[in-house]
Amino acid sequence: MNKRLSYLLGVIGTVAAVSVILFLPVPSILRWQSNFLARALMALLLCAFLCLYRILRGPTAVDRAVAIDMLGILIVGFCSVLSLPTGRDWYIDIGIVWALQSFIGIMALSKYLGGQDFDD
Amino acid sequence: MTTENIGMALVIIGLAFDFFGCVGLIRFPDVYGRLQAAAKCVTLGTCGILLGLFVFKGFTPTGLKALLCLLFIILTAPVSAHALARGAYRSGVKPWKGTVRDDYSKTIGEKRS
Numbered sequence: 001m002n003k004r005l006s007y008l009l010g011v012i013g014t015v016a017a018v019s020v021i022l023f024l025p026v027p028s029i030l031r032w033q034s035n036f037l038a039r040a041l042m043a044l045l046l047c048a049f050l051c052l053y054r055i056l057r058g059p060t061a062v063d064r065a066v067a068i069d070m071l072g073i074l075i076v077g078f079c080s081v082l083s084l085p086t087g088r089d090w091y092i093d094i095g096i097v098w099a100l101q102s103f104i105g106i107m108a109l110s111k112y113l114g115g116q117d118f119d120d
Numbered sequence: 121m122t123t124e125n126i127g128m129a130l131v132i133i134g135l136a137f138d139f140f141g142c143v144g145l146i147r148f149p150d151v152y153g154r155l156q157a158a159a160k161c162v163t164l165g166t167c168g169i170l171l172g173l174f175v176f177k178g179f180t181p182t183g184l185k186a187l188l189c190l191l192f193i194i195l196t197a198p199v200s201a202h203a204l205a206r207g208a209y210r211s212g213v214k215p216w217k218g219t220v221r222d223d224y225s226k227t228i229g230e231k232r233s
Contacts (some may be wrong), residue, residue: 010220018139029220036128043135046187050142054154062151062208069133070145070158073188073193074138077166080173081131089182092173103196110207 015048037085044078065109072102126176134168137161150216151208159201166193 026038051074054067076095083091141161148154170190177183209224 009129011226016142025125040131040135043139045145047138047142050146053134054145060151060213061202062211062213065204066142066155066158067145069204070141070162073166073197074142075171075190077138078165080170080189083182084173084176089185092154092185092189094181096185096192099189099192099196103200106200107203110203112207113204113208114207 014050021046031080034085037081040081041078044074044081047074064112065106065113068106069106072098072106123175123178127172130168130172130175134165134170134172137165137168139165141165149218152205152215155201155205155208162198163193180228211228 021039021042026035026042048071051067051071055064055071058064058067076099079091079095079098103116138161141158144157144161145154148157167190170186172191173186174190175229177186209228215222
């Protein structure tokens with residue numbers, strides 16, 4: 001595909017997604033307590049889809065590792081936002097455990113990519 | 121009411137930082153630029169969201185857990201980003217052509233020779 005055309009498509013898609021999140025009425029699945037938190041969840045989903053695009057298209061393995069790291073941190077924010085409108089406090093526990101697990105995994109992955117032993 | 125407004129403002133700031141970090145993850149030309157943009161912006165954005173949650177909840181167990189999670193993310197995200205950059209350089213990923221300065225190549229060369 002032409003490079004300029006794909007750039008234009010990406011810009012149009014992102015602006016359309018942001019305007020849908022900001023201005024359109026919230027779908028009835030997400031209407032728990034306040035419209036604001038539903039819009040926040042939709043914005044985090046948009047960020048997660050941008051990370052998924054980098055995971056799919058990344059030219060090297062390190063790009064995918066970076067995108068996975070960022071996706072893990074985004075999921076921690078997603079869990080913490082999700083604990084507000086549903087009133088279930090254990091979502092933040094899931095966030096803490098996800099942060100720990102993501103840190104350990106990324107450290108092991110970077111050691112493996114650097115081509116050295118684990119005690120180096 | 122005031123604390124809710126402050127919490128909503130913090131969550132909005134965090135969401136903006138998250139979004140700009142992910143746009144940087146898409147748009148930068150090489151691994152190191154992506155790593156720099158994404159690690160800083162996404163870390164600060166998620167910390168803003170967690171701080172907003174703490175302001176919403178106050179000094180309850182949920183709010184203190186959010187504060188603990190914030191501290192943990194601030195401690196670990198730069199460490200993992202640094203380790204990823206080191207692993208990327210050692211695995212042979214070249215920087216972008218427009219890079220003006222590359223000091224780590226000298227260090228690697230001295231260590232290997």
